[in-house]
Amino acid sequence: MKVVILGAGYxxxxxxxxxxxxxxDVTLIxxxxxxxxxxxxxxxxxxxxxxxxxAECLKEAGIENAYAFIALSGSDETxxxxxxxxxxxxxxxxxxxxxxxxxxxxxxxxxDILGVTHIVxxxxxxAKHIYRSIDRGIYSDSICFDNSSLTLNTIHVEKKxxxxxxxxxxxxxxxxxxxxxxxxxxxxxxxxxxGDTQIEEGDTIGLVATDESxxxxxxxxxxxxxxxxxxxxxxxxxxxxxxLHLMKTSFRKRTTVISKDKxxxxxxxxxxSDVLVTNENISNEGVFRQExxxxxxxxxxxxxxxxxxxxxxxxxxxxxVTNSIAMVNKKPxxxxxxxxxxxxxxxxxxxxxxxxxxxxxxxxxxxNTHTVFDGKIEVFEYSITEGNKLCGKQLKDxxxxxxxxxxxxxxxxGKTVIPGGTYLIETGDTLTVVARRSELDxxxxxxxxxxxxxx
Amino acid sequence: xxxxxxxxxxxxxxxxxxxxxxxxxxxxxxxxxxxxVTAFVLTIVPMSVIGLSAYFxxxxxxxxxxxxxxxxxxxxxxxxxxxxxxxxxVLSGVLPEYSNAFFEVISGLTTTxxxxxxxxxxxxxxxxxxxxxxxxxxxxxxxxLFVALLPALGATGGSFNLIGAESVGPVKGKLTPKTKNTAxxxxxxxxxxxVLEVLLLLPKMDLFNAVTLAFSTVSTAxxxxxxxxxxxxxxxxxxxxxxAFMLAASVNFSLYYRAFTGHLKQTLKDTEFRxxxxxFMAAAVAGAVMLCMNNVxxxxxxxxxxxxxxxxxxxxxxxxxxxASTYLSWPSFCIMILVLMMFIGGSAGSTGGGMKIxxxxxxxxxxxxxxxxxxxxxxxxxxxxSNGIVDDSVVFQILAxxxxxxxxxxxxxxxxxxxxxxxxxxxxxxxLTLGNIGLGFGHKDFSSYPLWTNWIFSFLMLAGxxxxxxxxxxxxxxxxxx
Numbered sequence: 058m059k060v061v062i063l064g065a066g067y068x069x070x071x072x073x074x075x076x077x078x079x080x081x082d083v084t085l086i087x088x089x090x091x092x093x094x095x096x097x098x099x100x101x102x103x104x105x106x107x108x109x110x111x112a113e114c115l116k117e118a119g120i121e122n123a124y125a126f127i128a129l130s131g132s133d134e135t136x137x138x139x140x141x142x143x144x145x146x147x148x149x150x151x152x153x154x155x156x157x158x159x160x161x162x163x164x165x166x167x168x169d170i171l172g173v174t175h176i177v178x179x180x181x182x183x184a185k186h187i188y189r190s191i192d193r194g195i196y197s198d199s200i201c202f203d204n205s206s207l208t209l210n211t212i213h214v215e216k217k218x219x220x221x222x223x224x225x226x227x228x229x230x231x232x233x234x235x236x237x238x239x240x241x242x243x244x245x246x247x248x249x250x251x252g253d254t255q256i257e258e259g260d261t262i263g264l265v266a267t268d269e270s271x272x273x274x275x276x277x278x279x280x281x282x283x284x285x286x287x288x289x290x291x292x293x294x295x296x297x298x299x300x301l302h303l304m305k306t307s308f309r310k311r312t313t314v315i316s317k318d319k320x321x322x323x324x325x326x327x328x329x330s331d332v333l334v335t336n337e338n339i340s341n342e343g344v345f346r347q348e349x350x351x352x353x354x355x356x357x358x359x360x361x362x363x364x365x366x367x368x369x370x371x372x373x374x375x376x377x378v379t380n381s382i383a384m385v386n387k388k389p390x391x392x393x394x395x396x397x398x399x400x401x402x403x404x405x406x407x408x409x410x411x412x413x414x415x416x417x418x419x420x421x422x423x424x425n426t427h428t429v430f431d432g433k434i435e436v437f438e439y440s441i442t443e444g445n446k447l448c449g450k451q452l453k454d455x456x457x458x459x460x461x462x463x464x465x466x467x468x469x470x471g472k473t474v475i476p477g478g479t480y481l482i483e484t485g486d487t488l489t490v491v492a493r494r495s496e497l498d499x500x501x502x503x504x505x506x507x508x509x510x511x512x
Numbered sequence: 513x514x515x516x517x518x519x520x521x522x523x524x525x526x527x528x529x530x531x532x533x534x535x536x537x538x539x540x541x542x543x544x545x546x547x548x549v550t551a552f553v554l555t556i557v558p559m560s561v562i563g564l565s566a567y568f569x570x571x572x573x574x575x576x577x578x579x580x581x582x583x584x585x586x587x588x589x590x591x592x593x594x595x596x597x598x599x600x601x602v603l604s605g606v607l608p609e610y611s612n613a614f615f616e617v618i619s620g621l622t623t624t625x626x627x628x629x630x631x632x633x634x635x636x637x638x639x640x641x642x643x644x645x646x647x648x649x650x651x652x653x654x655x656x657l658f659v660a661l662l663p664a665l666g667a668t669g670g671s672f673n674l675i676g677a678e679s680v681g682p683v684k685g686k687l688t689p690k691t692k693n694t695a696x697x698x699x700x701x702x703x704x705x706x707v708l709e710v711l712l713l714l715p716k717m718d719l720f721n722a723v724t725l726a727f728s729t730v731s732t733a734x735x736x737x738x739x740x741x742x743x744x745x746x747x748x749x750x751x752x753x754x755x756a757f758m759l760a761a762s763v764n765f766s767l768y769y770r771a772f773t774g775h776l777k778q779t780l781k782d783t784e785f786r787x788x789x790x791x792f793m794a795a796a797v798a799g800a801v802m803l804c805m806n807n808v809x810x811x812x813x814x815x816x817x818x819x820x821x822x823x824x825x826x827x828x829x830x831x832x833x834x835x836a837s838t839y840l841s842w843p844s845f846c847i848m849i850l851v852l853m854m855f856i857g858g859s860a861g862s863t864g865g866g867m868k869i870x871x872x873x874x875x876x877x878x879x880x881x882x883x884x885x886x887x888x889x890x891x892x893x894x895x896x897x898s899n900g901i902v903d904d905s906v907v908f909q910i911l912a913x914x915x916x917x918x919x920x921x922x923x924x925x926x927x928x929x930x931x932x933x934x935x936x937x938x939x940x941x942x943x944l945t946l947g948n949i950g951l952g953f954g955h956k957d958f959s960s961y962p963l964w965t966n967w968i969f970s971f972l973m974l975a976g977x978x979x980x981x982x983x984x985x986x987x988x989x990x991x992x993x994x
Contacts, residue, residue, distance in 0.1 A: 059689075082689035090903055094683075097672050098579060103689040119689075 058082070058418075059123045061149075063109035063139050064130035065092045067387055068155070068179070070100065071407040072127065072414055075432065077101045078494060084118040109139035112146060125151040125418055129410075133158050137171055144172040153414055155179055157295065175417045182413040183384070183406050184299030190402075191288070191355065191382075192308075199402075200427045202438060206268045206473045207465045207489055209239065209429065209436055212278070213396060214260045219277055226252030234273055235475045236266035239464045239491040240434050247433040249462050249493060263429065265464035265489065267473060286354025286379065287311045291339050291369055293318035296359050296384070301329050315339055315348065339369055351377035359384045359404075363391060371398035392431075420506060424487075428494065435494050438467075441486045445505055453478035461492030461500045517577065518585055520570035525589050525658055526563030529596065530556045536600070536645060540638030548638040551603035559596050580991065582673030583982050586655050590974060593654055594618045597646060606639050611966040615958075618970040620646030621654070622977035623865060625734025625831040625950030626958045626969070633739050637720065640737045644724035650977070651731025651761070651863035652702045653678040660695035677982045681860020681868055682910050687769050701768050702863075705730045709757045716750050729757045732864045734831030734950045743834040748817055751834050755824045759792060762828035762858030783898045784859045784870045791869070792827060795853060796820035799846045806843045819846065826853040829865035831944075831951030854947055865948030865976055867917055874902060874910045916980050921946055924972045931962050945972040 058081040062069050065087035073083045073096070083102035086109050087093045093104030107114030109128060120126060126143035128136035136154040143149040153175045170176060189201040200209040214220045219231065225238050240263030241250040256262065266274065290297055293316035301309060309331045316322050317338035326334040337344055339360075350356065356373040358366040363385055370383035384404045385391060395403050412427050419426055419437075426437040441447060447455065452463060467473045469485030482488070492500040500506075537552040577585070594617045601613035612628040619626045620643055629635060635643075649657065655678040659671060671691040676684040687694045706726050713722040721737065728735045738744035742754055763785055771779040779785065796819050803815035818835050825832045833839070839847070857866015874895060881893040895902040924942035933941065937956055944950055958969070975983045985991045 077689075082693075084689050091905075097686060098676070101671055101689070101691050103686050 058125070059119060060084070060125045060127065060418075061086065061115070061118045061120050061123045061143075063126070063128040063136065065089075065096050065104065066129065066131065067389075068407050068410045069127075069129045070096060071389075072129070072411050073102050074100050075411050075415065075428065076418075078432075079497070082119075084123075086114060086118050109135055110142065112142060115139070115142065115147065120147045120149060123147075123149050125149065125153065127153045127155075127414060129155045137173065140173040141171050144174065151175070151417060153177060153417055155410075177410075177413055178299075179406065179410050179413075180295035181299045183296050183404060183409050184303060186409045186412075187296070187300055187357065187359075187382070187404055188303040191357075200429060200436060202425045202489065204471070205438075205465070205467050205487075205489070207265060207467075208268065208271055209427075209464075209491070210264045210266065210271055210275075211429070212262050212264055214256055214258055214262060216258050218258070219274075220256045220260075220262065221258045223256050224252070225250050225254045225256065228256075232274065232277065234266065234270035236264055236270045236274065237462070237464050237475050239263050239265045239436075239462050240430060242430055247430045247493070249457075249459050249491065251459050261430075263434065263491070265475070265491065267475065287313070287352065288355045288357065289313045289315065289348075289350055289353045289378075291315050291356065291358045291366075292360035292384075293321035294359055294361055298325065298328075300357075300359075301325065301332060306331055313348070313353070315344070340365070345372070345376055354379045356381040357384075358382070361386055363388045367391060367394065367398060367400070370400045374399045374401075423506065433494055434491060435497060436464075436489065436491050439488045439490050439504060439506065441482060441484055441488065443484050445484070447482050447504065448484050450482050451478065452476050452480045452482070455503065457500065457503065460496035461490060461503075463488050464491050465489035514575045514577070514581060516570050517575045518581055518588075519566055521585055522588055522592060523563045523566035523570065524662065525654070526592055526596070527560055527567065528563075528658055528662070529593055529654070530559035530563060532645075532649065533559070533597075533600075533642070536638045536642035539641045540636070543637045545636045545638050548600065548604045548636050551600040552638070552642075554603055555596060555599040577671065577673050579673045579676075580985075582677040583985050583991075585674055586677040586978060587974075587983055587986060589654055589658075590618075590621060590978070593621055593646075593649075594970070597621070597642075600639065600642060604636060604639055606635050609963060611963050615966040615970055616643065617646055618973050619945075619950065620644075620733065620735060621650035622948050622973040623647055623650050623731045623733035623829070623863060624945055624948040624973045624977075625728065626944060626973075627735065627950075628959050628966075630957070630959050631739065632737055635737075640724060641720075643735050644727040644737070647731045647733035647735050648706070648727040651733060652698055652765075656695045656698060659692060660699050678978065679861060680858075680864075680977075680979055681764070682871060682874075682906055682913070683860070685766060685861070687766055697769055698765055701765050702730065705757065705760060709753065712753045713750065716745060716747050721745075725754070726757075729754050729830065729832070730761045730863065732758060732761045732828040732830040732858060732862075733948075734825070736832065741833045742821075751817055751821050754832060754834075755821050758824040758828040758830045758832070759788070762788065762862045762864035764859040764861035765863075766861050781898060783873060787869050787873055788827070788859055791853075791856065792820075792823055795823045795827070795849050799823065799849050802843055802845050808842060822850055823853060825951065826850045826949060827856055827864075827866075828858050829854075829947055829949045831949050833951055854943055854949055857947060867914060867947075870897065871910045871914060873897065874907060875914055878907055878911065913980065916984070917946070920972070920975060920980065924968065927968050928961075928965060931965050933961065941969070942972060945969045946976040948973060948976050 060076050060081050061084045062073055063086050065085045069085060073085055076083050077100050085093065085096055085102055085104045086107060088108055090106045093106045096104045105114060105118045109130060120143055126140060126149045128139050130136055133156045136156060140152040140154040144152045152173045154173050156176050156178055157180060159176060159178055190199055238250055241248055241254060242261040288311055290312065297314060309329055313333045313335065314325055315335045315337055319336050322334045322336040325332065335348060350373060356370060356378045358369040360366055366383040370381035373381045380401045382402045382404060383400050384406060386406050389405055389407060392403055392405060408428065415426050422440045422442055424438045426435065428435050463476060465473060466476045467487040533552060533556050540548040540552055594614055597617040598610060598613035601607040601616055602610055607613040607616055607628060616628050655674050659675060672686060675691060675695060687697050709726040709729060710722045713725060724737050736742065742750065767779045767782055767785055796816060799819035800812060800816040803809055803819060804812050809815040821834045855867060856872055857868050858864015860868050860870045877895045881895065884893055895907055921942050924946060925938040928941050929938040
């Protein structure tokens with residue numbers, strides 16, 4: 058698969074790295090020669106210096122036989138024009154433009170506008186991502202799948218935790234429920250555990266469970282999940298606007314927005330009359346007390362300043378807010394601080410962007426792809442179509458050699474189960490697959506998946 | 513820096529090199545050279561054992577490589593290759609003294625072509641073949657070959673840092689998105705060039721001669737299996753074939769790739785390519801005219817044959833000669849032309865050594881802008897090469913490189929003069945090794961230097977081949993602190 062990416066910013070580099078790891082031939086275009094030179098030493102890709110709206114430069118980047126063109130530069134106009142050139146002049150099959158100044162909230166996904174096959178609004182994608190988890194009341198690090206009651210939850214195993222010292226195969230005796238341990242992170246190693254793996258204190262586990270089970274498990278771990286809590290959102294970014302738009306009225310009534318941007322506050326309060334909007338700078342003295350923020354159940358810090366988000370989220374926990382989530386725009390390295398600062402969850406805008414672009418590059422039978430654990434694990438849904446050789450097989454007959462795991466399955470009638478070894482795969486099933494990214498080739502072959510970009 | 517990851521890669525390289533050494537072993541078996549068979553087996557077995565065991569101890573490490581790792585990895589790869597590669601020379605009795613053997617292999621790998629062997633023709637064939645093979649390996653680079661052939665290596669993040677540390681030129685470029693494919697393309701071009709030369713040489717010599725000569729030509733190295741170098745074939749046809757391939761090998765290899773992929777115009781417009789051709793033609797014609805005027809050769813055609821061969825040989829830093837020692841009687845103007853060529857060298861991204869044409873071009877252009885700035889103090893001047901602007905930071909790096917190059921040359925000469933060699937000899941020996949040229953004019957034989965100079969020469973050759981900074985950063989304190 059040949060992919061050309063316009064712009065070599067944070068998002069592009071993350072995406073390029075992801076694609077290069079999938080053996081794609083990636084070429085980045087950036088106008089700054091220093092940036093392109095640096096990119097090449099970081100990622101196994103080609104970097105071309107030039108403008109994305111210059112056909113000659115696109116040619117040099119090998120657009121003529123590219124499968125996809127993805128425009129992620131900082132300018133909406135450049136992204137749209139360059140995608141237009143790519144699709145009309147060079148007949149690139151898939152063109153994706155990042156456009157911040159468009160809302161597809163009401164109209165569904167825009168396709169084929171100006172010949173561009175897909176348009177992605179980064180802020181709206183982040184808002185969707187946040188909404189999916191807070192709507193279910195899950196405030197810890199988790200991945201939710203559309204149309205399914207399954208979630209992947211990241212749980213840090215503390216001392217005296219229910220998990221510490223237990224073997225994976227014996228877990229259900231003490232902690233019954235519909236769940237499966239899909240990933241284990243120990244030190245710098247991330248792997249798929251087998252039944253004989255012993256969970257140790259200090260590990261981080263990835264747990265796939267149904268909504269009901271996760272509620273029980275979190276309760277037993279002392280992490281209460283509150284569906285009807287009060288929410289405070291800090292920040293005056295587009296993400297906040299989109300997030301409020303996604304919320305139902307009853308939800309918005311429990312929500313407070315604090316922003317120092319007066320224009321933004323006016324806009325929000327006229328748009329959503331049911332939200333309490335406060336024009337105040339969160340860094341000012343006494344704001345937390347004045348607005349009695351300690352009474353809230355969830356704080357979302359969504360400003361465009363990463364450092365501020367971290368501090369606000371951490372301080373909120375300190376003064377007694379039950380849960381806090383911080384958005385990370387530019388500094389993913391800070392993610393390691395999350396435990397130290399006692400923040401419940403991070404929203405990594407680059408990861409969200411990668412996920413939302415990647416879904417257009419997958420083969421049609423794959424959906425809901427997410428990468429977790431620092432890009433080492435991939436989770437996706439795979440629909441079994443007719444004629445797949447997995448049909449009629451029991452799960453225990455598919456030897457994934459601990460490189461991956463089928464963690465869940467959604468039947469054609471919408472019922473979700475955590476499958477056991479005797480589970481029989483049928484046409485119409487949608488399997489939730491968890492796999493190590495370095496072993497994806499093996500898993501793809503095993504599951505008879507098509508590689509994207511190949512006809 | 514990731515020490516474990518480095519050990520893993522270096523041990524893989526060691527195993528890889530031991531596999532490469534099976535080729536001269538096969539040659540020894542074909543020619544029934546029993547002593548050499550033992551010599552190669554005694555090298556290959558410990559190499560693979562050490563390599564494999566170190567690899568199994570560190571095989572689990574998987575980390576992206578930084579630029580720092582690239583420097584360390586490349587330098588140590590070359591040192592490992594020379595350390596083990598020298599053993600067969602010692603065991604076969606060709607060069608019983610280890611430091612001499614080390615010199616010989618470093619000279620081969622760095623494509624210098626200076627030799628410690630006084631009578632090449634009496635050497636066993638397998639040793640001669642190994643000697644020429646070191647030329648071929650070093651020409652395009654060991655690390656590049658390693659990246660091209662081992663899929664696992666090309667896939668790790670930062671693999672471009674490995675190639676970058678080994679390939680020559682001020683700006684390192686890539687041909688394809690995947691580092692591995694870039695390495696494969698480079699070696700394919702290199703391999704095709706070698707095969708083509710062998711085919712062209714076959715009418716005039718046997719296969720063994722043709723292959724070894726081609727190895728040393730396309731790598732612009734200059735080892736010969738004849739005492740009188742290319743001159744011993746005594747054929748104008750061979751001279752011109754070798755001249756053409758020496759020049760072809762000192763062209764940036766990425767230009768061939770561009771030409772093949774339909775950008776021929778871009779190739780022909782390349783500043784460095786044009787400069788190479790015009791410098792070569794000007795020097796060859798001027799020298800030939802001078803030779804004729806002094807009646808050294810009876811006809812212009814003959815004068816041009818000898819002059820063009822030597823110009824190509826020196827500008828590409830090959831170091832072949834087709835005139836035996838008769839060039840000692842050439843007018844000093846001709847010799848001076850050849851000495852100037854020594855400081856130019858091949859193109860960036862070629863197999864040639866020296867300071868590289870592109871740097872000399874930038875040097876001249878920045879001198880010109882400095883003069884213009886004296887006249888128009890507030891004007892803006894940017895240096896342009898092949899229609900692209902050379903960034904100021906690159907210009908600065910080039911100037912720093914040239915200064916370091918000169919300092920290294922003079923420092924090297926000073927240390928060599930310790931051996932009692934004359935000033936001219938010391939200065940020549942230093943530039944001949946630093947520039948990876950190997951052929952001197954009026955310079956005494958390398959085998960007449962005392963043994964300790966082997967290490968000095970080896971250092972100069974390695975520093976010259978890896979373009980100074982890859983080696984010098986290892987001596988920087990802040991490098992080890994990071």
